[in-house]
Amino acid sequence: MARRAERTVAAASERAPALALLEVNSIARGVFCVDAMVKRAPVELLMSRTVSPGKHLTLLAGEVAPVEEAMAAGVAAAGAALVDRLLLPYAHAALAPAIGGLVLPGPLSAVAILETFTVAATLQAADAACKAAEVALIEMRLGQGLGGKAFFTLSGELTDLEAAVSAAASAIDPGLLFGREVIAAPHDDLREKLLF
Numbered sequence: 776m777a778r779r780a781e782r783t784v785a786a787a788s789e790r791a792p793a794l795a796l797l798e799v800n801s802i803a804r805g806v807f808c809v810d811a812m813v814k815r816a817p818v819e820l821l822m823s824r825t826v827s828p829g830k831h832l833t834l835l836a837g838e839v840a841p842v843e844e845a846m847a848a849g850v851a852a853a854g855a856a857l858v859d860r861l862l863l864p865y866a867h868a869a870l871a872p873a874i875g876g877l878v879l880p881g882p883l884s885a886v887a888i889l890e891t892f893t894v895a896a897t898l899q900a901a902d903a904a905c906k907a908a909e910v911a912l913i914e915m916r917l918g919q920g921l922g923g924k925a926f927f928t929l930s931g932e933l934t935d936l937e938a939a940v941s942a943a944a945s946a947i948d949p950g951l952l953f954g955r956e957v958i959a960a961p962h963d964d965l966r967e968k969l970l971f
Contacts, residue, residue, distance in 0.1 A: 901915060
């Protein structure tokens with residue numbers, strides 16, 4: 776079982792793009808940073824939006840070297856407005872689709888939710904969770920309407936979810952973890968609500 780999981784992680788890492796997140800405390804400066812980043816290197820802009828309380832998030836994807844170059848340009852452009860940043864050189868392939876919206880999983884035999892105080896911590900934790908066990912990332916909510924907090928939802932077998940949540944919590948600073956829950960057998964009503 777461990778060898779199969781190692782092969783799965785290695786294969787996902789080889790296919791997955793790099794992700795870079797930049798958070799600044801000024802909306803105007805955030806837009807300026809986006810422009811600097813996408814002009815610097817050939818990257819895909821996944822997100823450029825405001826979050827409460829008046830901050831700006833930028834999320835990029837692409838090959839490792841261009842994403843690193845774009846991130847350097849964004850950090851330089853942010854200057855003193857920089858709040859947080861995260862570079863995931865070999866992000867798990869499940870992250871980018873979940874950022875774009877709800878990913879429909881198979882049957883929901885068990886569900887886990889992990890909530891953090893920052894967007895960067897949620898991305899880092901979700902990456903660690905997906906690499907640690909055979910779980911499906913169903914949803915990520917990054918800051919918008921959450922006062923700057925973020926969370927993600929996973930589905931899978933109970934033992935896999937427990938391993939994934941443990942890895943996720945270990946991957947981030949304990950002070951950034953707001954809450955985590957594992958639901959062994961969600962009620963049918965909850966299953967339906969999680970999918971819409």
